[in-house]
Amino acid sequence: MPAGLARRVPLVTMLALSVALSSCQSIVADTAASAIGPSSNPQVFSEAQKNDPNASMGAREHPRILATYGGEYNDEKTEKLVARIAGSLTAVSENPKQSYRITILNSPAINAFALPGGYLYVTRGLLALANDASEVAAVLAHEMAHVTANHGILRQQKEEAEQIASQVVSEVLQNDMAGQQAIARGKLRLAAFSRNQELQADEIGVRMLGEAGYDPYAAARFLTSMENYSRFTAVNGDDQSLDFLSSHPSAPQRVELARQHARRFGQEGTVGDKGRDYYLAGIDGLLFGDSPKEGYVRGTTFLHANLGIRFDVPEGFQIDNKAEAVLATGPGDIAVRFDGVSGQTQISLTDYIASGWVTGLDKTSIRAIKVNGMDAATARASAQKWDFDVTVIRSGSQIYRFLTAVPKGDAKLEEVAGEIRDSFRRMTTAEIASLKPLRVRVITAGPKDTVDTLSSRMMGTDRKADLFRLLNAMTAFSPVRPGDKFKIISE
Numbered sequence: 366m367p368a369g370l371a372r373r374v375p376l377v378t379m380l381a382l383s384v385a386l387s388s389c390q391s392i393v394a395d396t397a398a399s400a401i402g403p404s405s406n407p408q409v410f411s412e413a414q415k416n417d418p419n420a421s422m423g424a425r426e427h428p429r430i431l432a433t434y435g436g437e438y439n440d441e442k443t444e445k446l447v448a449r450i451a452g453s454l455t456a457v458s459e460n461p462k463q464s465y466r467i468t469i470l471n472s473p474a475i476n477a478f479a480l481p482g483g484y485l486y487v488t489r490g491l492l493a494l495a496n497d498a499s500e501v502a503a504v505l506a507h508e509m510a511h512v513t514a515n516h517g518i519l520r521q522q523k524e525e526a527e528q529i530a531s532q533v534v535s536e537v538l539q540n541d542m543a544g545q546q547a548i549a550r551g552k553l554r555l556a557a558f559s560r561n562q563e564l565q566a567d568e569i570g571v572r573m574l575g576e577a578g579y580d581p582y583a584a585a586r587f588l589t590s591m592e593n594y595s596r597f598t599a600v601n602g603d604d605q606s607l608d609f610l611s612s613h614p615s616a617p618q619r620v621e622l623a624r625q626h627a628r629r630f631g632q633e634g635t636v637g638d639k640g641r642d643y644y645l646a647g648i649d650g651l652l653f654g655d656s657p658k659e660g661y662v663r664g665t666t667f668l669h670a671n672l673g674i675r676f677d678v679p680e681g682f683q684i685d686n687k688a689e690a691v692l693a694t695g696p697g698d699i700a701v702r703f704d705g706v707s708g709q710t711q712i713s714l715t716d717y718i719a720s721g722w723v724t725g726l727d728k729t730s731i732r733a734i735k736v737n738g739m740d741a742a743t744a745r746a747s748a749q750k751w752d753f754d755v756t757v758i759r760s761g762s763q764i765y766r767f768l769t770a771v772p773k774g775d776a777k778l779e780e781v782a783g784e785i786r787d788s789f790r791r792m793t794t795a796e797i798a799s800l801k802p803l804r805v806r807v808i809t810a811g812p813k814d815t816v817d818t819l820s821s822r823m824m825g826t827d828r829k830a831d832l833f834r835l836l837n838a839m840t841a842f843s844p845v846r847p848g849d850k851f852k853i854i855s856e
Contacts, residue, residue, distance in 0.1 A: 446647030498640025
C-alpha cells in the first residue's frame with residue numbers, strides 16, 4: 366500500500382480503485398540453453414526486434430502492464446529458471462527466429478500473457494502454484510503460440526477502440542492515478558483472445574511441449590490446478606480480476622482437448638520430462654503473497670514494517686491488500702478502505718477532511734480526536750445507499766485515512782469504525798524486526814509425515830491443509846511418501 370491518492374472521486378468509487386506502479390524486469394530467452402547458466406551467444410532483445418513490425422506495439426504497452434502488476438520481481442535464481450524453460454521452447458516454436466522478452470511480474474496473481482513483438486509475462490504467483498518445469502513450459506508455450514500466430518495483429522482494431530476509451534478516461538479523471546489504472550486495465554483486455562485463438566494456442570503449445578521433451582500432459586494438469594486455485598480464492602473473497610482464468614477461459618472440455626493433443630506423443634505418465642527437481646530448487650525461497658513494500662496481512666491484522674504502522678479489523682472480516690490501498694470486507698456489506706497521503710504537514714486534520722476530497726461530507730460532524738497519542742480527526746458522509754465514517758490520523762509527515770462504509774442507516778458504523786480506528790498504532794522496534802515476508806519453502810517428507818504434519822508448518826492462512834494440497838496439486842487421497850518434496854509457505 367503506497368501513499369498514493371487519486372483526485373476528488375466519490376467515496377464509493379474510491380473503495381474500488383486499484384493501482385500498482387513500479388519498474389521493469391526482463392529476461393531474454395536463451396535459445397541454446399539446456400541447463401541453468403549464461404548463454405555463450407546471448408541475444409540482445411532490442412537488436413533482435415529491430416526488424417519486427419509488431420515490436421513497437423508490445424513496447425508501447427509494456428510500461429502499462431508493469432504499472433498494473435507491481436513491476437519487476439528480482440531474483441537471479443528464478444530468472445535463470447524461467448530463461449531455461451523458455452529457451453528450450455524457442456527452438457521448437459513456429460518461428461524459431463522470434464526473440465522473446467520475458468518479464469517476471471511482482472504479483473501474487475496467477476497470470477501469464479503475451480503482447481505483440483515477443484513480450485511475455487509471468488507472475489511470481491503462477492510460478493509458486495506450478496509444481497514442475499513442464500507446467501510453466503505449458504503456460505509459456507501457450508503464450509508464445511499467441512505471438513507466432515500473430516494474434517496480436519488481429520487485435521489491432523480492438524486496440525483502436527480501447528485507445529478511444531482510454532482518452533475519455535484520461536480526460537475525465539485528469540490523467541491521475543485512477544485514470545492510469547483504468548487505462549492499464551483497458552490495455553490488459555488486449556491480452557484476452559477469442560476462444561478460437563485460445564484453442565489454437567493450446568494446440569500449438571502442447572505440440573511445443575512434446576517436441577521440446579517436456580511432459581505434454583502438463584498443459585491439462587496445470588489448467589486443472591488453476592481452476593482449483595480459482596475456486597479456493599473465490600471462497601476467500603480474493604479479487605480474480607487480474608488472474609489467468611479471467612482472460613483465458615477454461616472448461617473441462619478444454620482440458621480434455623489438451624489431453625487429446627498430448628496423446629499424440631504417447632500415454633500419460635510415459636512420455637516427456639517434468640523437470641520437477643530442478644524446478645523446485647529454482648523456486649525455493651520465492652516470495653509468496655504480499656510484497657514487503659506493500660505491507661503484510663496476518664489474519665485480521667495489517668502490518669507495514671517500512672511505514673511502521675499496524676491495525677486490526679474485526680473478526681469475520683477479510684483483508685485484501687491492494688497495491689494502492691488496503692480493502693477489508695465484513696458481514697452485512699460493510700467495507701473499509703485504508704490508504705495514506707504525504708505532504709500535508711501544513712494543514713490541520715479537520716481542515717484536511719473538509720478540503721474537498723470527500724464527497725457527501727457532513728461538515729458539522731467533523732471533530733478532532735486522538736488515536737493512541739496521534740492527532741486525528743473524524744467525520745461522517747453519505748453517498749447513494751451508503752453511510753461513511755471518515756477517519757484521518759497523522760503520523761510524522763504522513764496522513765493515514767480510513768473510510769468505513771455501511772448500508773445507509775446501519776447502526777454498526779460507529780462500532781466497526783471505532784474498533785478499527787482504536788487499533789491503529791505505531792509498531793515497536795521489536796515488531797518491525799520480527800516481521801518477515803512469506804516465501805515458498807521446499808521441504809522433504811520424513812517417515813512419519815502426513816498432510817496434517819506438513820501443512821501444520823504453513824503460515825499466512827487459516828486453511829493450511831487446503832492450501833497445502835492446492836500448492837502441491839494433491840487430491841484428498843494423494844499419499845505422502847518419505848523422501849518426497851513438498852512446497853509449504855513460511856517465513
